Amino acid sequence: MDSATPATVRVRFFASYAELVGRSEAAVSLSLPATVGDVVRRVREDFPGARALPERPLAAVNLKQAKLDARVQDGDEVALLPPIAGGR
Protein backbone atom coordinates (compact mmCIF):
# COMPACT_ATOMS: atom_id res chain seq x y z
CA MET A 1 0.00 0.00 0.00
CA ASP A 2 1.22 3.51 -0.87
CA SER A 3 2.16 5.76 1.98
CA ALA A 4 -0.21 8.67 2.52
CA THR A 5 0.68 11.88 0.69
CA PRO A 6 0.05 15.07 2.65
CA ALA A 7 -1.91 17.81 0.90
CA THR A 8 -3.43 21.16 1.73
CA VAL A 9 -6.55 22.53 0.08
CA ARG A 10 -8.03 25.99 0.37
CA VAL A 11 -11.67 25.78 1.42
CA ARG A 12 -13.98 28.72 0.76
CA PHE A 13 -17.37 29.41 2.29
CA PHE A 14 -20.01 31.69 0.83
CA ALA A 15 -23.19 33.50 1.83
CA SER A 16 -25.10 31.69 4.62
CA TYR A 17 -22.31 29.11 4.97
CA ALA A 18 -19.73 31.82 5.64
CA GLU A 19 -22.02 33.17 8.36
CA LEU A 20 -22.51 29.73 9.90
CA VAL A 21 -18.81 28.90 9.95
CA GLY A 22 -17.83 32.43 10.94
CA ARG A 23 -15.16 32.68 8.27
CA SER A 24 -14.90 32.85 4.50
CA GLU A 25 -11.99 30.50 4.02
CA ALA A 26 -9.75 27.95 5.69
CA ALA A 27 -6.72 25.82 4.88
CA VAL A 28 -7.40 22.12 5.40
CA SER A 29 -4.63 19.52 5.54
CA LEU A 30 -5.37 15.93 4.68
CA SER A 31 -3.80 12.79 3.27
CA LEU A 32 -4.20 11.83 -0.36
CA PRO A 33 -6.04 10.17 -1.89
CA ALA A 34 -8.95 12.24 -0.65
CA THR A 35 -12.28 13.42 -2.00
CA VAL A 36 -14.42 16.53 -1.72
CA GLY A 37 -16.52 14.55 0.77
CA ASP A 38 -13.41 14.03 2.94
CA VAL A 39 -12.82 17.79 2.90
CA VAL A 40 -16.43 18.41 3.96
CA ARG A 41 -16.12 15.90 6.83
CA ARG A 42 -12.88 17.50 7.99
CA VAL A 43 -14.36 20.99 7.89
CA ARG A 44 -17.43 19.85 9.86
CA GLU A 45 -15.11 18.35 12.50
CA ASP A 46 -12.62 21.21 12.72
CA PHE A 47 -14.89 24.26 12.88
CA PRO A 48 -17.68 24.36 15.48
CA GLY A 49 -20.07 26.42 13.33
CA ALA A 50 -19.51 24.08 10.39
CA ARG A 51 -21.49 21.32 12.08
CA ALA A 52 -24.58 23.19 10.91
CA LEU A 53 -23.52 22.72 7.29
CA PRO A 54 -25.24 19.96 5.36
CA GLU A 55 -23.35 16.67 5.19
CA ARG A 56 -23.72 16.76 1.42
CA PRO A 57 -23.46 20.39 0.33
CA LEU A 58 -23.13 21.60 -3.23
CA ALA A 59 -19.40 21.94 -3.90
CA ALA A 60 -16.98 23.22 -6.49
CA VAL A 61 -13.33 22.38 -7.12
CA ASN A 62 -11.22 24.97 -8.92
CA LEU A 63 -14.27 27.02 -10.03
CA LYS A 64 -16.31 24.09 -11.34
CA GLN A 65 -19.13 22.19 -9.66
CA ALA A 66 -17.89 18.83 -8.41
CA LYS A 67 -19.44 15.76 -6.86
CA LEU A 68 -18.54 14.73 -3.33
CA ASP A 69 -16.68 11.68 -4.59
CA ALA A 70 -14.42 13.80 -6.84
CA ARG A 71 -10.74 13.57 -5.93
CA VAL A 72 -8.89 16.62 -4.61
CA GLN A 73 -5.22 17.43 -5.14
CA ASP A 74 -2.71 19.50 -3.21
CA GLY A 75 -3.38 23.20 -3.82
CA ASP A 76 -6.98 22.77 -4.98
CA GLU A 77 -9.62 25.34 -4.09
CA VAL A 78 -12.70 23.63 -2.73
CA ALA A 79 -15.80 25.80 -2.32
CA LEU A 80 -18.89 24.86 -0.34
CA LEU A 81 -21.88 26.47 -1.98
CA PRO A 82 -25.29 27.13 -0.43
CA PRO A 83 -28.21 26.28 -2.72
CA ILE A 84 -27.91 28.56 -5.73
CA ALA A 85 -30.48 31.32 -5.57
CA GLY A 86 -32.86 30.35 -8.33
CA GLY A 87 -36.31 31.85 -8.34
CA ARG A 88 -39.09 30.92 -10.72
Place this chain on the structure above:
Amino acid sequence: MTTYLTRTPISLDTLLTEVADPGCGGTCAFLGTVRNGPDDQGVTAIEYSAYEEMVEAEFGRLLADARGRWPEARVAVRHRLGTIPVGEASIAIAAAAPHRAQAFEACRYVIEEVKRRVPVWKKELRVDGSEIWVDPSGRPTVRPSDRPSHV
Protein backbone atom coordinates in the same frame (compact mmCIF):
# COMPACT_ATOMS: atom_id res chain seq x y z
CA MET B 1 -10.95 40.50 -19.86
CA THR B 2 -14.70 40.07 -20.12
CA THR B 3 -16.52 40.54 -16.88
CA TYR B 4 -20.09 39.51 -16.43
CA LEU B 5 -20.41 41.16 -13.03
CA THR B 6 -21.11 44.74 -12.07
CA ARG B 7 -21.87 46.64 -8.88
CA THR B 8 -23.63 49.49 -10.63
CA PRO B 9 -27.02 49.60 -12.38
CA ILE B 10 -27.09 47.47 -15.52
CA SER B 11 -27.35 49.26 -18.84
CA LEU B 12 -29.53 47.24 -21.19
CA ASP B 13 -28.46 49.58 -23.99
CA THR B 14 -24.87 48.43 -23.54
CA LEU B 15 -25.90 44.78 -23.89
CA LEU B 16 -28.05 45.54 -26.94
CA THR B 17 -25.07 47.27 -28.53
CA GLU B 18 -22.87 44.25 -27.79
CA VAL B 19 -25.17 41.85 -29.61
CA ALA B 20 -26.22 44.16 -32.46
CA ASP B 21 -25.37 42.75 -35.88
CA PRO B 22 -26.67 43.48 -39.39
CA GLY B 23 -27.33 39.77 -39.84
CA CYS B 24 -29.63 39.59 -36.84
CA GLY B 25 -33.33 40.24 -37.39
CA GLY B 26 -34.54 39.43 -33.88
CA THR B 27 -33.29 40.52 -30.50
CA CYS B 28 -34.72 39.30 -27.21
CA ALA B 29 -33.96 41.08 -23.92
CA PHE B 30 -34.62 39.71 -20.46
CA LEU B 31 -34.41 41.66 -17.20
CA GLY B 32 -34.66 40.00 -13.81
CA THR B 33 -35.74 42.62 -11.31
CA VAL B 34 -35.96 42.68 -7.52
CA ARG B 35 -39.55 42.00 -6.56
CA ASN B 36 -41.77 42.84 -3.63
CA GLY B 37 -44.94 40.96 -4.43
CA PRO B 38 -47.90 40.19 -2.16
CA ASP B 39 -46.17 37.06 -0.80
CA ASP B 40 -42.78 38.67 -0.29
CA GLN B 41 -43.25 40.14 3.21
CA GLY B 42 -42.08 43.65 2.61
CA VAL B 43 -38.88 43.24 0.64
CA THR B 44 -37.14 46.59 0.21
CA ALA B 45 -34.01 45.31 -1.51
CA ILE B 46 -31.99 42.17 -2.11
CA GLU B 47 -28.31 41.89 -1.34
CA TYR B 48 -26.60 39.74 -3.97
CA SER B 49 -23.30 38.06 -3.23
CA ALA B 50 -21.32 35.61 -5.33
CA TYR B 51 -18.34 33.34 -5.72
CA GLU B 52 -17.11 35.88 -8.19
CA GLU B 53 -14.25 33.95 -9.82
CA MET B 54 -16.57 30.99 -10.40
CA VAL B 55 -19.36 33.21 -11.72
CA GLU B 56 -17.01 34.53 -14.38
CA ALA B 57 -15.87 31.00 -15.29
CA GLU B 58 -19.40 29.60 -15.26
CA PHE B 59 -20.78 32.40 -17.45
CA GLY B 60 -17.97 31.68 -19.92
CA ARG B 61 -18.91 27.98 -20.03
CA LEU B 62 -22.61 28.75 -20.20
CA LEU B 63 -22.28 31.18 -23.11
CA ALA B 64 -20.07 28.66 -24.92
CA ASP B 65 -22.84 26.09 -24.46
CA ALA B 66 -25.35 28.60 -25.88
CA ARG B 67 -23.09 29.22 -28.89
CA GLY B 68 -22.95 25.46 -29.43
CA ARG B 69 -26.73 25.26 -29.50
CA TRP B 70 -27.42 28.44 -31.50
CA PRO B 71 -24.24 29.15 -33.49
CA GLU B 72 -25.76 32.18 -35.19
CA ALA B 73 -26.99 33.82 -31.99
CA ARG B 74 -25.12 36.57 -30.17
CA VAL B 75 -25.65 36.69 -26.41
CA ALA B 76 -24.58 39.22 -23.78
CA VAL B 77 -25.22 38.99 -20.05
CA ARG B 78 -24.56 40.99 -16.88
CA HIS B 79 -25.29 40.15 -13.27
CA ARG B 80 -25.31 42.89 -10.69
CA LEU B 81 -24.04 42.33 -7.14
CA GLY B 82 -24.48 44.31 -3.95
CA THR B 83 -27.68 45.80 -2.56
CA ILE B 84 -30.30 46.21 -5.30
CA PRO B 85 -33.54 48.03 -4.50
CA VAL B 86 -36.95 46.74 -5.52
CA GLY B 87 -37.65 47.44 -9.18
CA GLU B 88 -34.03 47.46 -10.34
CA ALA B 89 -32.47 44.70 -12.41
CA SER B 90 -30.15 42.11 -10.93
CA ILE B 91 -29.58 40.41 -14.26
CA ALA B 92 -29.92 41.34 -17.90
CA ILE B 93 -29.58 39.16 -20.97
CA ALA B 94 -29.68 40.20 -24.61
CA ALA B 95 -29.81 37.59 -27.36
CA ALA B 96 -29.79 38.46 -31.04
CA ALA B 97 -30.17 36.01 -33.89
CA PRO B 98 -31.04 35.98 -37.58
CA HIS B 99 -34.63 35.02 -36.69
CA ARG B 100 -36.73 35.55 -33.56
CA ALA B 101 -37.14 31.90 -32.58
CA GLN B 102 -33.41 31.45 -31.90
CA ALA B 103 -33.28 34.77 -30.05
CA PHE B 104 -36.10 33.76 -27.68
CA GLU B 105 -34.69 30.26 -27.22
CA ALA B 106 -31.14 31.40 -26.51
CA CYS B 107 -32.33 34.06 -24.07
CA ARG B 108 -34.54 31.58 -22.21
CA TYR B 109 -31.75 29.00 -22.12
CA VAL B 110 -29.28 31.44 -20.61
CA ILE B 111 -31.55 32.64 -17.79
CA GLU B 112 -32.60 29.09 -16.87
CA GLU B 113 -28.97 27.91 -16.81
CA VAL B 114 -27.90 30.92 -14.77
CA LYS B 115 -30.46 30.03 -12.12
CA ARG B 116 -29.16 26.47 -12.04
CA ARG B 117 -25.40 26.91 -12.37
CA VAL B 118 -24.15 30.36 -11.44
CA PRO B 119 -23.14 30.72 -7.76
CA VAL B 120 -25.01 33.84 -6.70
CA TRP B 121 -26.89 34.15 -3.42
CA LYS B 122 -29.67 36.46 -2.31
CA LYS B 123 -30.38 37.97 1.07
CA GLU B 124 -33.72 39.72 1.34
CA LEU B 125 -33.78 42.99 3.24
CA ARG B 126 -37.25 43.59 4.63
CA VAL B 127 -39.15 46.63 5.73
CA ASP B 128 -39.18 45.41 9.37
CA GLY B 129 -35.36 45.44 9.39
CA SER B 130 -34.93 41.67 9.15
CA GLU B 131 -32.48 40.10 6.69
CA ILE B 132 -33.08 36.60 5.40
CA TRP B 133 -31.09 34.34 3.09
CA VAL B 134 -33.26 32.99 0.31
CA ASP B 135 -32.93 29.51 -1.09
CA PRO B 136 -34.07 28.51 -4.59
CA SER B 137 -37.60 27.67 -3.53
CA GLY B 138 -37.96 31.01 -1.78
CA ARG B 139 -37.61 29.72 1.78
CA PRO B 140 -35.15 31.20 4.24
CA THR B 141 -32.00 29.12 4.73
CA VAL B 142 -30.78 30.92 7.84
CA ARG B 143 -32.95 33.04 10.04
CA PRO B 144 -31.30 35.97 11.80
CA SER B 145 -31.71 34.26 15.19
CA ASP B 146 -29.70 31.25 13.96
CA ARG B 147 -26.67 33.29 13.05
CA PRO B 148 -23.54 33.43 15.18
CA SER B 149 -23.71 36.50 17.36
CA HIS B 150 -20.36 37.87 16.17
CA VAL B 151 -21.52 38.25 12.56
